[in-house]
Amino acid sequence: MNWSLFFGELVSGLTLGSIYALIALGYTMVYGILKLLNFAHGDVYMVGAFVGFFVLKWLGGPLAPAVTGWLAVAIMFTVAMLACGALGVGIERFAYRPLRNAPRIAPLISALGVSIFLQNSALLLWGPQFRDYDTFDLVGVKSYHIGTNFFISNVQILTISVSIGLTILLALVISRTRTGKAMRATSFDRDAAEMMGISIDRVISFTFFLGSALAAAGGIMFGLVFGQIFSLMGFTAGLKGFTAAVVGGIGSIPGAVLGGFLIGLTEAFATGYLPGGSVYANLYVFALLIVMFLIRPTGLLGSPVIQKV
Amino acid sequence: MLLRLDNVDTYYGQIHILQGVSLEVNEGELVCLLGGNASGKSTTLKTIIGMVRPRRGAVQFAGEEVSGRPTSYRIGKGMAIVPENRRLFGPMSVKENLEMGAYLHGGGTKEDFERVYSLFPLLYERRRQLAGTLSGGEQQMAAMGRALMSRPKLLLMDEPSMGLAPILVERNFEIIKEVHESGVAILVVEQNANVSLSIADRGYVLQTGRIVLSGAASSLIKDEDLRKAYLGR
Numbered sequence: 001m002n003w004s005l006f007f008g009e010l011v012s013g014l015t016l017g018s019i020y021a022l023i024a025l026g027y028t029m030v031y032g033i034l035k036l037l038n039f040a041h042g043d044v045y046m047v048g049a050f051v052g053f054f055v056l057k058w059l060g061g062p063l064a065p066a067v068t069g070w071l072a073v074a075i076m077f078t079v080a081m082l083a084c085g086a087l088g089v090g091i092e093r094f095a096y097r098p099l100r101n102a103p104r105i106a107p108l109i110s111a112l113g114v115s116i117f118l119q120n121s122a123l124l125l126w127g128p129q130f131r132d133y134d135t136f137d138l139v140g141v142k143s144y145h146i147g148t149n150f151f152i153s154n155v156q157i158l159t160i161s162v163s164i165g166l167t168i169l170l171a172l173v174i175s176r177t178r179t180g181k182a183m184r185a186t187s188f189d190r191d192a193a194e195m196m197g198i199s200i201d202r203v204i205s206f207t208f209f210l211g212s213a214l215a216a217a218g219g220i221m222f223g224l225v226f227g228q229i230f231s232l233m234g235f236t237a238g239l240k241g242f243t244a245a246v247v248g249g250i251g252s253i254p255g256a257v258l259g260g261f262l263i264g265l266t267e268a269f270a271t272g273y274l275p276g277g278s279v280y281a282n283l284y285v286f287a288l289l290i291v292m293f294l295i296r297p298t299g300l301l302g303s304p305v306i307q308k309v
Numbered sequence: 310m311l312l313r314l315d316n317v318d319t320y321y322g323q324i325h326i327l328q329g330v331s332l333e334v335n336e337g338e339l340v341c342l343l344g345g346n347a348s349g350k351s352t353t354l355k356t357i358i359g360m361v362r363p364r365r366g367a368v369q370f371a372g373e374e375v376s377g378r379p380t381s382y383r384i385g386k387g388m389a390i391v392p393e394n395r396r397l398f399g400p401m402s403v404k405e406n407l408e409m410g411a412y413l414h415g416g417g418t419k420e421d422f423e424r425v426y427s428l429f430p431l432l433y434e435r436r437r438q439l440a441g442t443l444s445g446g447e448q449q450m451a452a453m454g455r456a457l458m459s460r461p462k463l464l465l466m467d468e469p470s471m472g473l474a475p476i477l478v479e480r481n482f483e484i485i486k487e488v489h490e491s492g493v494a495i496l497v498v499e500q501n502a503n504v505s506l507s508i509a510d511r512g513y514v515l516q517t518g519r520i521v522l523s524g525a526a527s528s529l530i531k532d533e534d535l536r537k538a539y540l541g542r
Contacts, residue, residue: 178408178416185398185409192396195358197384197413197459 003149009272010265015156015225017264018163022218023241024248024256025170026088026211032187032251033207035104039111040091041215042238043118044084048216049229050122051080053131062134069139076220077162081213088212089205097201115238122231130230133223159221166217167257170210174253179206187251215241236282240267243289249302258300263288310369311336311463311494312357317366319349319356326352327363328518334463334496339489341497341505341526343535344515350498351393353515354467357496358390359383371462385413389461393468395452399441403432403451406440410458417458425454428487446477453484457493464488466497470504482508506530 023045030038055076059065065072095114099107135141135155142154174180186193186203194200222237223229240263248259263285270284271277277284292299312334319327327349334340344350355361357368359380368376375383389410398406407425411417426433429450435443440451449469456464469485470478478501486508489495499505506512506526514522514535522535529535 178412181401181405181408181416182412184401184405188398188400189396191360192392192398193409194360194380195384195390195392195396196409196455197381198409199379199381 004151005272007150009268011150011152011156013265013268014261015159015264016267017261018160019218019221019225019237019260020240020244020263021257021260022163022166022214022221023237024244024260025167025253026215027242027245028248028250028252028256029183029207029211031245033183033190033204034096034107036096036107037111037242038096038211039108039238039242040095040114040118041211042234042236042241043115043122044088044091044212044234045215045219045222045237045241046122046229046231046234047087047118047219048080048084048212049219049223049233050126050131050231051083051216052076052220052223053133053229055079056133056138062132062138065138073139073158073220073224077217080216080220084216084219085209085213088208088215091212092204092208097204115234119232119234126231128231130228133227133229135224135227139224155224159225162217162221166214170214171253173210179203183207240285243285246289246299247292249299252299252301255299255301262300310334311338311371312496313367313369314353314357315367315369317353317356317363317368319352319361319363321352321361326518327356329366330356330515330518330520331366332513332520332523334494336462337489337492337494338511339485339495339497339509341499341509341512342515343499343502343505343512345500347517348515349518350515351467352518354390354465354496354498357383357465358388381413384459387459387462388465389456389459389463390465391449391452391456391467391469393471395448397440397443397448397451397455399439401440402437403440403443404436406451406455407432407436407458410455412459414459421458421460425457428457428484429454445473446480449473449477449481450484453488457488461493464493464495466495468498468500470499470501478504502535503530 023041026041027038030036056062056072059067059072059075091114095110096107099110139155143151145151174183182193182198182203186198186200190200222233244259244263245256247262248255266288267281267285270281274284310333314330314332317327317330330353342350342353352361356363359378363376367374370383370388371386398409407422408416411421431447432450432454435447443451469481473481482504485495485497497505506529509526511524512526512529513520522529
């Protein structure tokens, strides 16, 4: 067995999975509360990557940043997450809230509209060309190895650990804070939550803020890992984040993370091992979605809670 | 006067549900609103807490016109509700459900929890259990406790006897009486006329969206018209 290939795909799968998990979290949280598939989510991820890029440029660019490389990365994350959080809140306010009581198909179409709007705005404003993060120059990519076959770079370590860190933070917010509990209450029974005095609008805004901020973090990670971003990057990534959320069980937070890593690993191992993998990796990923729909439509962790009345 | 509905008309789309409903609840009073299926009982409660807005008429609470205010504002002013079928948050623990009851009070103080746990010691034992796994009677307690967490001035109860065994209904109304005696005004919406009139100060009878009878509970309980109006025969 070629261990070097195996570990290579494992690390790259975990890295990709970290990004997909962050996107899937936003999908699953919004679905949990609104029962809406927010198809504009992938494009928020793209905007996050671009905000990160422009912050980097404002800091002097990857070749001569005004601050050290890692600090520049931290500033990129912070600004992009806040900006996209606000963007998500705005999208909900103007594209979904007016349709809150409309048939479910209406906000879905609105979501597709927002997606098209964001993609084309990006094309118009930023053009179709690739933009370079120049990660090598920015942070000086280093590779570490354990034994002779296991290699991992500092950027991959950063991606995986930031993703896990943000997921833990999100889990704490949802399980421990008053607003997090209000989110769970709203997602289980919106009317009952309203009867407790919970402002549903505020809870929904907060959910969009969190989900969009996580997507922005994912977008920057993509830029750091692959070195380049582009206006239409949100389309495929959004579909994969959605696939991850569904495979994990849409509405379930641990499911989104599990699904994200599963999709990332599938993609990486398909690339490395399956026939035509490097070309058809996406085919294998979406085949997984179909298989999941056939054998377990509720997803891996999405079994409905059985209630005793 | 704590709560006053003045000539309220509420619609669902084109359907005229409440037609000129007026009622009052004074401080510390226990009032019941009786009516059969589809008489507009639940709609009256929804109009009071602001889940639906009346097209005409006024809702006044604690000396303030609240018709245009959202539910969260009214809950913050001192209303609390035990909804029909209890509507606990099933996948959350009993304690978290109580916290949600005091959502606008920062999730409840230590004293709030102690007060509710002393009224319902069983809830303390079950505080870590998921609310969805409680029995019907326990759920009723949890829903009551949740509503009392916010130290309400007015407690609204939507069909508290529904779906409970007769013995639990009786126990439940004892608890309602106890809460009332501690100084909380209560508006109970019920189909079960006898048991609710036996503890209430006053009562109203609602029929197809109109108040058709009202008066002291002691006189309503003897009223032949009540049986006619309310049971429709």
